[in-house]
Amino acid sequence: MLKWRKKIFFYIGGLPMTKVAIIGxxxxxxxxxxxxxxKGFQVDLFERYKVGDDIRCAEGFFDTLNLLGEPKYGVRxxxxxxxxxxxxLYTFPLDEKVNIWMIDRSEWQRGLAEEAKSLGVNVIxxxxxxxxKYEELRKHYDWVIDSTGAPSVTSRVYGFSTxxxxxxxxxxxxxxxxxFSSWLGRLKAALEEHYNGYYWIFPKSEQEANIGIIFFxxxxxxxxxxxxxxxxxxxxxxxxxxxxxxxxxxxxxxxxLVYDNVLLTGDAAGLVSALHGGGIDCACxxxxxxxxxxxxxxxxxxxxxxxxxxxxxxxxxxxLANLVWKLNRSITDRVVKAVxxxxxxxxxxxxxxxxxxxxxxxxxxxxxxxxxxxx
Ligand SMILES: Cc1cc2nc3c(=O)[nH]c(=O)nc-3n(C[C@H](O)[C@H](O)[C@H](O)COP(=O)(O)OP(=O)(O)OC[C@H]3O[C@@H](n4cnc5c(N)ncnc54)[C@H](O)[C@@H]3O)c2cc1C
Numbered sequence: 001m002l003k004w005r006k007k008i009f010f011y012i013g014g015l016p017m018t019k020v021a022i023i024g025x026x027x028x029x030x031x032x033x034x035x036x037x038x039k040g041f042q043v044d045l046f047e048r049y050k051v052g053d054d055i056r057c058a059e060g061f062f063d064t065l066n067l068l069g070e071p072k073y074g075v076r077x078x079x080x081x082x083x084x085x086x087x088x089l090y091t092f093p094l095d096e097k098v099n100i101w102m103i104d105r106s107e108w109q110r111g112l113a114e115e116a117k118s119l120g121v122n123v124i125x126x127x128x129x130x131x132x133k134y135e136e137l138r139k140h141y142d143w144v145i146d147s148t149g150a151p152s153v154t155s156r157v158y159g160f161s162t163x164x165x166x167x168x169x170x171x172x173x174x175x176x177x178x179x180f181s182s183w184l185g186r187l188k189a190a191l192e193e194h195y196n197g198y199y200w201i202f203p204k205s206e207q208e209a210n211i212g213i214i215f216f217x218x219x220x221x222x223x224x225x226x227x228x229x230x231x232x233x234x235x236x237x238x239x240x241x242x243x244x245x246x247x248x249x250x251x252x253x254x255x256x257l258v259y260d261n262v263l264l265t266g267d268a269a270g271l272v273s274a275l276h277g278g279g280i281d282c283a284c285x286x287x288x289x290x291x292x293x294x295x296x297x298x299x300x301x302x303x304x305x306x307x308x309x310x311x312x313x314x315x316x317x318x319x320l321a322n323l324v325w326k327l328n329r330s331i332t333d334r335v336v337k338a339v340x341x342x343x344x345x346x347x348x349x350x351x352x353x354x355x356x357x358x359x360x361x362x363x364x365x366x367x368x369x370x371x372x373x374x375x
Pocket of ligand 1: 023249
């Protein structure tokens with residue numbers, strides 16, 4: 001049960017108004033702000049920088065659960081082909097079951113912030129929330145939504161800030177400028193033999209692309225050296241580099257997602273895919289669920305609702321990732337080849353929604369994975 005806390009009401013036309021403070025103006029915080037304002041809450045959003053600054057992302061918006069739809073702002077194009085390189089290169093056309101858009105995340109987030117403001121949200125930029133300010137917010141608002149990413153401000157207060165890095169994918173990424181005209185509409189992911197992870201080429205326009213690498217398990221490699229090798233391999237070494245960034249993709253949930261009147265969302269809640277490291281969709285969905293729980297006065301059920309909507313997918317993705325990392329790469333290649341040769345569109349296998357069983361079943365049927373495989 002949540003502890004008793006002093007409620008402060010604002011009155012409009014005699015009705016009490018729930019006061020919500022949101023910390024962080026990323027996908028989770030902005031979605032929560034918009035949804036909160038739509039429910040009639042008084043919402044103040046605190047962002048340490050300007051909304052849309054300091055983005056660390058390959059900018060692929062994955063809506064594989066089909067819960068979000070096309071982003072309202074900043075869309076560059078809908079992805080219609082996914083290239084998967086293992087031992088061989090496989091090109092999969094994407095249908096409406098695998099909805100991915102390339103977006104400009106700064107533009108998207110600024111659009112969301114404007115929308116939030118138009119709905120009455122007070123967006124307070126250049127306002128980092130310290131531990132002390134955090135305690136004040138907890139006293140003065142009915143609810144605080146922590147959407148600060150990883151490590152979250154809550155983790156600093158409760159002493160679990162190292163948890164995220166210990167349970168995260170580690171990334172390195174460049175934004176490159178040059179001729180990407182032949183890439184438009186397709187994304188590439190390549191699995192290599194010597195680490196558990198992959199590298200990506202996500203073009204944003206005919207002249208710009210994000211190229212990065214993620215390690216899902218510890219190794220002795222330097223991600224930047226690996227990225228240099230990959231740029232060489234892909235013939236992109238001479239392209240101009242405009243941004244260099246790294247970051248973590250937290251793939252495990254902290255012990256709790258609710259701390260008295262604080263709810264964790266998005267990366268702060270460890271809601272990132274262990275298969276590909278994407279978390280924009282889960283951030284948006286968790287922001288929405290947090291607001292719904294506040295409205296329905298059942299914050300105690302927040303984790304349960306997160307589980308119902310995202311739990312199966314995230315667990316399945318983890319299982320699929322573990323299976324792929326455990327398998328010999330040539331076996332993975334042959335299972336993917338079987339998928340490629342089949343009549344069924346990629347989306348129907350549900351791999352990007354964590355359908356590890358489909359992958360395993362195909363491997364077993366083809367005699368590539370032992371039937372009694374234990375993992
Ligand atoms: C290199 C890289 C590439 C990625 N590519 C993709 C991709 O292509 N697709 C995808 O779906 N996911 C991708 N991800 C993951 C994705 O970026 C995150 O899952 C997503 O941004 C999580 O959203 P969020 O709102 O929870 O947190 P964030 O986006 O991290 O937003 C947190 C916000 O809180 C603010 N903040 C932090 N601390 C404070 C504070 N104390 N006070 C006030 N404000 C604060 C920050 O400035 C920030 O604006 C990638 C991650 C990395 C590192």
